[in-house]
Amino acid sequence: MTRDPHHRHSPGRIAAAALAVGALAAGLTGCAGGGGGSSTLDTKADTTITWWTGQADQAETILEGLAKQYEQLHPNVTIDVSSGAPSTEDLLAKLSAGFAGGTYPDVSYAFGSWASQLEQSGRTLDITDQVSDPAVDWKGFTAAARATAQPDGTKTIGFPAVVDNLSLIYNKTLFDAAGLSYPTNDWTWDDFRSAAKKLTDQAKGQYGYGYSVSGSEETTWQFWPHLWQDGGEALSSDGKQAAFDSAAGTKALTFLQQMAVDDKSVYLDQTDTKFGQLFAGDKIGMITSGPWQLYDLKTAGTKYGVTYLPGTDGDHQTVSGPDVWALFDHKDANRAHWSYEFIKWLTDPKQDLAWNVKYGNLPLRESEVDSPEFQAQVKALPGLEVMAANSANAKHARPTVPGYNGLSEAVGDQISRVLQGQGEPEPALKAAAQKADQALSGNGP
Template sequence: MALGAALTALTLAAAGCTGSDPVDDGKDAAEGYDPNAKVTIQWWTGQTEDMQKVSEDLAKEYMKLHPNVTIESSTGASTTDELLTKLSAGFTGGNYPDISYAFGSWATQLAESGRTQNLKTFVGTPEIAWDDFPASARATATVGDKVIGFPAIVDNLALIYNKKLFDAAGLAHPTDDWSWDDFRAAAKKLTNPATNTYGTAYSVSGSEDTTWHLWPLLWQRGGKIIDGKKPTFNSDAGVQALESLRQMAVDDKSMYLDQTDEKYQPLFNDGHVGMVMTGPWVLHETQEAGVDYGVVNLPGLNGDHQTVSGPDLWVLFNKKDPNRAGASRDFIKWLTSKEIDPKWTMANGNLPLRASEKNTPEFATYVKDYPGAQKFFDNLQNCKQPRPTVPGYVEMSGYVGDAVSKVLQGAAKPKEALDEAAKKSASALEG
């Protein structure tokens, strides 16, 4: 999310917290739930037109099994990015859904609204099999002592490369054991100004897409994003991480700098970028573009190939009605089950939510239909830590994104840019 939008959302979320009808009183929202009661729940899916149709079909399937439950499914907003603003405004007026899709980076803001359910006890029951979800997704859904939702999408960053460009340059294909030095050397050799071909690409829009690509390089060097409420991404590890990117962008000129977040993947698909650090969501379009591609772990440092995951969530809200709360829980439990999840995630080219799905026929079909999907699934093991779910993360991300963008465009040095971002982030993290 761009910084301006993030700040607007933060303001609205704060306004929502001071509304006249707080509901987070510490009680279980589903206490007294009657599973046979007639109830209507609202589900904001945040999906595109095609996936909205899938959502509606799944809602119908659930309602057929539970005729006492009516699920009103809608996208909730014209784009997923607009959901947070819509939710925040709804908290003030009391017009918010029982369930909503949410980016993981919104978790803290939503938890602080006072409108979320606390599912900590619910997810601890054996029937949920909470440990079957990736650790990074579980951590993202957990804010302090609360669990506010279920994983909706799990992903991670790996390295996708164009085999044809590597072969044409006479380069050996990347491997899971590659170092960042290997990556830089290959990017330099793949770059050809005469054909407008770059070795790699990076977003300089200043959005979270800019920021979260830096975190694996920071973590691999032993750095931390924050320590408590103190920003620490400007440590020596952070400076070294950003310097390694600066060398490719400024010194080698082997990195295409995308001002929009939206150009580098099409350029890869068109054969003008040799390697991109991206996630499983691109497999469908890359395959449709006819690219002969491969997928390996992110390059590493001293054998550490740690990556970052960006789980999205189904957040459940408290409407002061135990039957709505209970029905919402039961629906999401069903939707994210081993049996139903393949209809939602893998049907859309996404990774399965649960580790146990690797043994299903649907997963076998998925990895066959989407080359590289198995690597992304296995790469979840390299997601060692989540992005922080703390107040101020979204605002901090904007400051870091701006710093990275300046450095990669030659307008600032890594240390001074990160120090400035840390100074600005300190007040946001303090709340």
């Protein structure tokens, strides 16, 4: 099912899942609104809403318990709760089939990369007016999380469900052995490169840094902070064309090329999984990863620390891939009302502490960081507090446009080639942009 305890799906698997259902994109668009029920709101009427959590095991148990709590608070509301599909990756296909057959839920977990496709289905609610209420504390969510829930910049299709970001994780054992000072939140990329060279000892099979060259979304999303910190953008302002093939993009990829090809200080991972394992086994000095990594490191007994990503001119931007609770329209005022009210309640700090924080995810809002519940998780998973603070550096949202998966594949493929010495940054990014533009126009593979 979705997340094993304290684990997050890799970005590569998320992108692959969306690509696998690409043939169903037509089912997500051009669908007329379905359902049909009460056109006027009666908050006392008995109402049933369907909730697909996309979760399993401990996570599903927690959410089912919260659904029961809500039903006790509102006896006229019944929440038909289930995982929704055999795995989170299968939810998009299940939603597409539901749109066609009129059997889609009122609320579903959704990967952020699906947000634009869901919005274009014509089936989502628009809750923009409701979340403008100061009592909702919409601005308490990170900028990246808000943007993901508003994929076209105007309509709000749901609430943030899970937030994350990439931080720098360093291996204290290797830093101590090399006599190096630990990284700090003020590090530059030059500091990072210098340390990576000093930590590399190929005779021992030891590297300063690990980077994915699988060509998956793991490869691509690790690149975005470099691009953004250098002043570049992934997309044009209208979201219709690639913009990463810029001077900023070339500078960002050249830096990684120099580390991988010239310094030979980067372990190039074809699998997306080995670099984490090698880091845990004291064979890689630094990785850029997220909250899902900490449970493995604790289990392995690895001595590690966490800081922000190194920065460019004081800019320490990171990348975040928030997921959402998408709300769907059944042309029933009562179902729409209670779907919104339930998810608003679920994402309030008290319930978020009982869900995301208890499960080992980052809290949705900064206001939860000082809570006893989060501090207990920090004690169990040191570094989680740094990752929570790093959410403030998630100023860009990872793109959610329908063609993003094709764009990601094009960028990831060219980055992988360059880091393995098979190309140069500028022409590689130009080639990637051509394929990305085809994907963005709907004419990609």
